[in-house]
Amino acid sequence: MNQFYSPGWAFWIGGITIVSIVALFVFLRGTARQTVFRDKAGNPIATTGHVWDGDLQEFNNPLPRWWMGLFLLTLLFGILYLGLYGGLAFYKGYLGFSSDKMYQQESAAFDARVEPLYAGYMKTPIPDLAANPTAMATGQRMFLTYCSQCHGSDAGGTKGFPNLTIHNANAWLYGNSPEVLVETLTNGRLGMMPPMEAAVGGKPGVLAVANYVRSLSGMKHDAQLAAQGKPLFATACAACHAADGTGNKALGAPDLADPKRQWLFGSSIETISHTIEKGRAGQMPAQKDFLSPEKIHLLAAYVYSISHGAEAAK
Numbered sequence: 001m002n003q004f005y006s007p008g009w010a011f012w013i014g015g016i017t018i019v020s021i022v023a024l025f026v027f028l029r030g031t032a033r034q035t036v037f038r039d040k041a042g043n044p045i046a047t048t049g050h051v052w053d054g055d056l057q058e059f060n061n062p063l064p065r066w067w068m069g070l071f072l073l074t075l076l077f078g079i080l081y082l083g084l085y086g087g088l089a090f091y092k093g094y095l096g097f098s099s100d101k102m103y104q105q106e107s108a109a110f111d112a113r114v115e116p117l118y119a120g121y122m123k124t125p126i127p128d129l130a131a132n133p134t135a136m137a138t139g140q141r142m143f144l145t146y147c148s149q150c151h152g153s154d155a156g157g158t159k160g161f162p163n164l165t166i167h168n169a170n171a172w173l174y175g176n177s178p179e180v181l182v183e184t185l186t187n188g189r190l191g192m193m194p195p196m197e198a199a200v201g202g203k204p205g206v207l208a209v210a211n212y213v214r215s216l217s218g219m220k221h222d223a224q225l226a227a228q229g230k231p232l233f234a235t236a237c238a239a240c241h242a243a244d245g246t247g248n249k250a251l252g253a254p255d256l257a258d259p260k261r262q263w264l265f266g267s268s269i270e271t272i273s274h275t276i277e278k279g280r281a282g283q284m285p286a287q288k289d290f291l292s293p294e295k296i297h298l299l300a301a302y303v304y305s306i307s308h309g310a311e312a313a314k
Helices: 006-031 065-084 099-122 134-145 178-187 203-217 225-238 269-278 292-310
Strands: 047-054 056-059 190-195 278-286
Touching: 006 065, 047 178, 099 278, 134 292, 203 225, 203 269
Parallel strands: none
Antiparallel strands: 047 056, 190 278
């Protein structure tokens, strides 16, 4: 959004603030000088002439000094506040206060308090940490804060975002060993399946390869089309998915031959054809700029616990 920001808005907001303070002071000053209304002979008029609800009138009395004094103190407080804090947009104030700076200070103070806890967890191997209920309760709260937006609060994933509760390690694009989980969380992942329509000979080739892909994992397919797609797959797809379709975890290329694999975008002929024709792209953002290595270690242990089920609790 910063590309829509103009420095002129700062002066606009600050200008309105300063003009409002000056205008209020002038108005108060002018009102204070005016004591009571008088007639042409100079005699005070009893009421201002304003009448509400038939008989409710306003007496013609001067402005109470205590009220005016409080008003002046309010204006003085406003000027003092704007001098100390950044209320004018173009001036940060003598104390240099900002909500972002305050957040950073509070976060640093909180991190200093919990740092010994995470440091203790860091000394424990991830498989052992995954069996610690207290640590996993903290890990779950971290997951809900940092991961649930894409993977869901139950880690079950959704279209385009993997299910992290799958126990079948082969179904994970990069694997779910402790080292891989830490690497994924720390540096993120950038997955890309390039458009392959031209490489497989146009739409007829796309349909043939899609049927062959379904045949690899034993799903219903057209045998004749699958036979046509096999050599196309060997030419255009085997470099990433291997000749037998078992994939390559170093590249994040999924195992297409595993009947228990998870299909991130669906396994219908139409969906697979779309993937071959248009390609796919996905990104797991790196967390190293947001989380300390100790927190990543604990979060990896939580993902390990939900992806290894009872094995992690042993």
